[in-house]
Amino acid sequence: MKKATIKDVARESGLSLGTVSKYLNGSRGVKQANQIKIKQAIANLRYSPDEYARGLITNKTKTIGLVIPEFNNLFYAQLASELELAIGSEGYTVVVCESFYDTEREKKNLLWFASHRMSALVVVPCGKNAENYDYLKSIDIPIIFLDQYIAGLNYEFVLVNNREVCETCIEYLLDNGHRDILMVVAPKGLYTSDERVNGYYDAYENRGLNVNEDLIMRVEENIDKAYYCIKKKLQETRCTALFAANFPNTFGSIFTINELKISIPDDLSFVGFDDMMLTKLFRPKLTMIDQPIAEIAMFAKRRIFELMLQKNFEYRITKLNCSFLVYDSVKDIRVK
Amino acid sequence: MKKATIKDVARESGLSLGTVSKYLNGSRGVKQANQIKIKQAIANLRYSPDEYARGLITNKTKTIGLVIPEFNNLFYAQLASELELAIGSEGYTVVVCESFYDTEREKKNLLWFASHRMSALVVVPCGKNAENYDYLKSIDIPIIFLDQYIAGLNYEFVLVNNREVCETCIEYLLDNGHRDILMVVAPKGLYTSDERVNGYYDAYENRGLNVNEDLIMRVEENIDKAYYCIKKKLQETRCTALFAANFPNTFGSIFTINELKISIPDDLSFVGFDDMMLTKLFRPKLTMIDQPIAEIAMFAKRRIFELMLQKNFEYRITKLNCSFLVYDSVKDIRVK
DNA sequence: ACCTAAAAATAAAACGTTTCACTTCTAAGG
């Protein structure tokens, strides 16, 4: 069945194009009697407006495009969900794509969104430097980056206090007598990794201790790779504590711990990143750094709507606070 | 900066609209020299075509809309990822929305996709009966349902052999001496739950045993609710085996098992549903039913492309096979 | 040089809406 157009509705209801359009956009200034006729006609023809034609002329779509690395990373999945809930409640639609950590795919997705006149773009970027994002210059809608900061890019950034919370965490481990703390983190050049590593150094410095760089390991954001590398490293390195500094590494650590039958916290103390139900899933309960996902979503939403009202976008950089949740996976090994 | 249009490119390159358009759509029949001019102009103006105008006239968007219940359910998240990868490789874009198990939101999302002229629609439906989907009749593009069957709806369905694989699973438990098998499954009326429960009955019947209906518990698809209900039930019911018949219940079971310090398989035998890395995460390795997610995605992709070529859609119903993976979480309790 | 056929370029129509400047209708006030 061919899709009905507004012209069909006009003919069927015996009214003009303009009147039907007026009805569709708020029905102010259309007679009661005619409103009924139009309603009837629409029902008969199963008419629904073509958003392509509408968007073409209004230039507004009430839709927001979101690009995240992948759904399989529960941190991003949950962030996407929260955003969809927050923004959806305002009558906006959120559509999501994955970049799979590939800047080309990310670009393709963002340009798809842009050429479909999204009202705003939200992205958890996977590129490392500003040149990767040159193509955004031709896009005339608000753009919001989440999670990762990219130097030299003048857009909105919503971040967390990676450095400070890691500093707190490592200080806690040091204060419990740990000296050989293995940190597993995403590759160099990513804002979050670099900041988290900086926090590690800060803590050691605060306590007047020297960092053994060999204990900082970089692994791509992939659970399987994390599992493999952590297993290998744990077998060949002496350490009393393990700090997994992102979600895939936390998962990978737990796989390894199970596989090698390591007893937490007796054989090894452990701190993870991104709660994601993991504290409930594992026994004993895991000490964790937890990102304020709901807060990030709410804040991003607020900024999106503020930016959409502006003519010239005034972008800001914001850092929200993570929680350091102390449970039972770290042992006090100080000699008394 | 105002976005450049094809007219600007035409002016800048000193050529006509039609020529530029020809260039954009394959550049056959445009002089080498002029191709260069156009390329230049496009680069200068940072021009990119407006897909709204283009879609309006071509009626083709090379985009597929996908609606799933939620990203937080790793089974759906992974299904979405696989689909995006499979379909993306053909030059199509996949955009995703969540329904949050709400038929109204599902409807809104599907209609959004339809009015944006998606080339096809894919949905893991959350509605229980055909009336919920009346509105689809006005949509003239191929529609593919995944995971859930809904009686009376003439669309493409890609399902799995829920009943048979559960039959196998329960037979295995019975053959290991278990008689009081607690099954936790999603609410009545959902195709997957009902089929899985049917498999439970089949197995008991095959072994000439009677089902204790009290041991079949229905819980909404929500990890927290699953956790709460399973904990309560386990404390007040005698059973030697627990069969969690979907992803949230599997997760919820593991939370409970940890919380109550139940030892698997000595205190209780356990079988879960939807592998999702869980066999690696838990010790001992869990016996599981695993859905062929990649296969579902590949098959769905094939059907999508077949359907898009047809004039009148010839829909089919397909069932793919799950695996029953035996590991170490079920104890043989037969008296020898 | 001239003719012709093929190749390239063009201009106008079409897609399905909203918007805007008009026209027509309605009802209240004199």
Added chain:
DNA sequence: CCTTAGAAGTGAAACGTTTTATTTTTAGGT
């Protein structure tokens, strides 16, 4: 019964493309 202002309705233009029928250019053969 006439006037008039406000409400309701109308039809054409516009949005940025592709498509088409048509015109212009190019190049090959005599």
